[in-house]
Amino acid sequence: MSMPDQTTTVAELREAMHRFVGERNWQPFHSPKNLSMGAAVEAAELMEHFLWVDNEASRQVSQDPGKMGEIADEIADVACYLLALCNTLAIDLSNAMVAKLAKNANKYPADKYRGRYQLDG
């Protein structure tokens, strides 16, 4: 089944996660505390792929189909926990993300932060 980013809504991904959890009656395990731990565990597994390489070398992973598959899996794992948490707490992820980007745009004005991540860096 192909569900590309171009045509898939966030609600459809949330619904897929909701079904997966519901079919297993896993809602009792899906407290916000546990789901946030799960997201952190999976984010660390994602990071482990890049532990010993330099920044530039980490970009070369795109040339390695095997590693790209593993990394896509880890990214998906983090996303699954995030969307499960949005389901548990009834948080709209798209609105939350657009609102956070607007906050960050104020915090990091483009003309001051162009090419730098801190002002005196």
Place this chain on the structure above:
Amino acid sequence: MSMPDQTTTVAELREAMHRFVGERNWQPFHSPKNLSMGAAVEAAELMEHFLWVDNEASRQVSQDPGKMGEIADEIADVACYLLALCNTLAIDLSNAMVAKLAKNANKYPADKYRGRYQLDG
């Protein structure tokens, strides 16, 4: 601007992130190594909200609008780094997530794992 999950595609969120990064010329910082670290840092900040409470108490956060706003912000931060990583590595998140859920459905058959997260747990 309202962009609810119901009608927002993952591609639209990726494009919003792409613009934010591009306007600041932050692509040089956005190596896979750095972005995976960013996701892990933000996932930990999300988790910190639930550090000292029990699982059941962590569900009560939904009654506290102030905390809900903070948690939505943290979830958004993790999502921003995930989508930036998908942009850097040209990974389709929706397809990755659907594929991972299919793998997990094989690994955790619903009839064996109903109500339990491990077989001998």
Place this chain on the structure above:
Amino acid sequence: MSMPDQTTTVAELREAMHRFVGERNWQPFHSPKNLSMGAAVEAAELMEHFLWVDNEASRQVSQDPGKMGEIADEIADVACYLLALCNTLAIDLSNAMVAKLAKNANKYPADKYRGRYQLDG
């Protein structure tokens, strides 16, 4: 070789780590950035052991010698990266920890925080 906490100095543990790294010429990999990532990765693996259980159930792990061995290994992994980082940056861990406990004692006066982790919790 038995090196119990009762008689082992932190310097002796640091020296053991220093030898391990030196015998493999791993100093070039041991940048503060990489070592901090390693500590975070191992801390997440430690945490994964307690992901789906409640707080009270997590205490029962002490009754399970197999799990206790795995957890001791994960704790050791985090400690190894911490001490390697202290070695790389020439930070005295004992002094740092005593100083931080003194700061925390000011931040959390015992009479106000007795039995609670926040004042209005």
Place this chain on the structure above:
Amino acid sequence: MSMPDQTTTVAELREAMHRFVGERNWQPFHSPKNLSMGAAVEAAELMEHFLWVDNEASRQVSQDPGKMGEIADEIADVACYLLALCNTLAIDLSNAMVAKLAKNANKYPADKYRGRYQLDG
């Protein structure tokens, strides 16, 4: 009070942590689940100091006394949670670390891994 690594035993650091926790009656919060989360949260805060810099630049932090103080504090925070966890579960950290280094010495023979972190890397 100066307690340098050279003369401080791990047991003395554990005892300092034990007193701090006991004076606040925080033992009920100190489940293995919570303490492992605390260690992961603090490890992420440590890592955040090195988020946007390259490996080589991260070594330069040793030239910046202000940052060195912050980093020493974060390292101490991780160590505090690790030692609190050892206290809760009655795990001897020094023995655990020496045992883990012996395992790792078998897993990564010095002659094969000299200067490399993986065999086909």
